[in-house]
Amino acid sequence: MKKTILTSMIALFAAQAAADSYLDFPVTLKDYEGDKESSVSYTGQSARHVLHDSLKAAVGQVSFGDEAANLELMNRYFSETGTDRAVLSPVSSAGFEVTPDVVSAISGGKNLADKAYKGAVPAWPGYLNGEQVLADMIARAARTEGGFDPVTGHDYQQLISKFAMGAVFYNQAVDNYLDELLAEDVKPNDQAYSDGAAYTGKEHVWDEAFGYFGAPADVLNMSAQDVYDIAKKNADIAERADVNGNGSVDLHGEMAYAHAYYAAGFDKGGKTNYLHTIAQAFYDGRDVIRKAKGDTLSKRERNKLYDYADVIAANWELVLAEAAFKYAGSTYSDIEKLNIILEADGNAAEAYRTYAKHWGELKGFAMALQVGGRDLGETAFELNSLIGFSPVLPGDSQVVGIDADGEMVQRKTKTLAEYQADMVRVQALLAANFDLQAKSNDVTASMTELLEQLNSGGSVEND
Template sequence: MKEFSKLLILFLLVSSFSNNAIANSVYGPFPITLQGYTGDKTNSVKYTGQMARHILHDSLKSIVKTGDVEKMMAYYNGEEKLQILAPKSKDDFVIKQTMVSDVGSGNLSGKMYKGAIPGWGNLTGPEVIEHMINKAGEVSGGFDPDTGFDYTQLISKFAMGAVFYNQAANNYLGKKMEIGQKPNSKPYKEGAYYTGKEHSWDEAFGYWGSAAHGLSLTAEQSYNVTKRKDMASADYNSDGVVDLYNEYTFAHAYYASSYDKGGKTNYLATINQAFIDGRKIIADANGRNLNFDERTKLLNQRDIIRDNWQKVIAESVFKYAGSTYKDIVALETIIKANGDTSDAFRTYAKHWGELKGFALALQCGPENLGETAVKLNRMMGLGPVLLNASQVVGIDSNGNFIKDQAQDWNEFKLHMLKIQKLMVDEFGVIAKSKDQLSEMTALAGSMGNSDSAEND
């Protein structure tokens, strides 16, 4: 009998540990802690607007190639009665919602980074996106061969930074974490069932883009959820459909997964764990304002999130600088053989567009990148070097592009490698996808003086 009792106790302890482990790997539910709340809500977590914006972004990206400016602006502005264009069901990967409003409401236009973007003619964030959208409407398939601009990539990668990263890092984890801003002892807004700090933290998590159960997934599983290849991993509640609100991987959480599955980094789990740990600190305050110790611990989790999120974007800059370098090498080979450069140039433009978009996004965070941003913008240029040795160098007062003679290919190639080195030196990237740094010494040596290789 004693042995049975011991086994029973052991079973209960193991079961309790397992349940806690499972609970600790999911963002929510968290209890209602708002003092004086008398309603019937039991879960204080809500970030529907953020997930609606992810869907607006994915849908916008999917239609850039159509050139339909009115439709692009509808998704950018979050108009009513919009169908979900992306992500959509694929084979056995069945998505629950069909309308954006099934998830939540919101827009991208009102949440853009409002500062100037030196890397795109010094326009403001909203002006940059609208300029890109209008330019996409002037060309076929979202691509302009005369400038080398791939607007699908430029719009998408910049918007992820200018909306999601900006809002989370600068606003919800920045301004709204300050003392006196959105206090934990009061509702976030009149009539809300969650506190100011609870909802601010939740909204930042929403912008991050991870599935709520993302911490329970491997990086590869999380990656395959975005690719709509792993229904079992996505469908956390086993109801046969994927809920875009909390069972899908979006935006930078997807890119974190893509780097982590290489085995060198752990961005997704690190950020998700920090979000969960921070939310527990807020919940444990039980509706009162955080004391000094609690606030210090919360801001530590905040810093983990922001630092690693920045690294994910820097990893993306590193990756696409490497891809662009390889594309230039491929183009040089084709040109020497008098071959057809059409497909290779299109690939080069795509990768440069991704590089440019992520580089602009990196500059929308809480840290003034200063000289690093100047180097980054100058080395990649406003536009890519074109096959006729020209390059977009500016934007006039009417929004038209200004072109001039470009640097030579070797100089531009070296810039791509210097961008990779910059990401290592300034941000400490580790995954280093598409690493081409081993080519730097030989290339610089062949040019004689690598110090001059900066795009002024």
């Protein structure tokens, strides 16, 4: 109840305009002698967002037959920490200038691998942890053209991207910074986070979580459509995105990434308010820390932070569940289209590619949903059973595991029609276990609507 009220209040305040930029929280650290005015710093997270976007672009650039070079290219953005890494994405486009063009100009020495989830990931074959799953996907992508394996139906560009967002950003934020690192004896607020830093322990912990969400710092003064357009590098929003007026959109502080983009994508439909609910909770939590004026946080203040953290985690989880729901619907439609083409003996290559792409997004988000530190139990098991290790192919085969050499093993499991029905089950499972509101691509939307029309609340009318 308490959290519901808090969420409602956050949503209410989120609707109000003219909040300060997240970057404007002042220095509160006592005895700070530097010249910085802002205590906000999350350049490391912005760098990782750029690494993620660039890794996704790199996977799309691999060419068949050049495995070593492919691996080197992808690992540059996954596991390496070199200073000469060019930004592959986001890069400037017509009417939308971005800066900088090298990752180290945002923050040096960062990678994705070190921060990837270290727990087991049963949704992928081979009993691997999150980091190993991403490395495994990269290794397999290196043997493909453009990251797509037509033999298994794996679109590694989507799988790597969607799972990395969960295994790094979501996991780090909700299972680390907004969880263990909020504890009383960890990163205290009356001490600098590190020697010479302009921010306290708790300030930086909170800011790093905000950074992983991927929203522009001025998010509270922007609409969901604005944030969505920024992530899409729409030229019409470039001037609005350039909050500091330096003539380009800064990849730290002004760009939109990852789950903030997906939250905005759902919110612009008008049924949800995930982006601003999460952003406002981050902002309000940060304000609690500011008001402590560099003193140790009291129990009451930390409890407030935990409440805001719960709002953030719950809504972030919903964004992932909404995304999985949406792509289960896309996959359902793709199978239908694929079947029509196959039955007519047409060329199904393009339809198959789209099916694999949407399946990759579904699988990636479904895997991401499971690495937030909350045990989803039976829901996770059922989700993984229904989706499987790969899409069901037109020959009714599917990846069921790996052999001793680490190669994917395929077997006949179920028909495409049965798998299509499983996509409906995935949506039903997600809808039953998460309070979804957007429900994009809802396969049974008509069913719900018709039953709602017929349902008169029930009566015991007799004859």
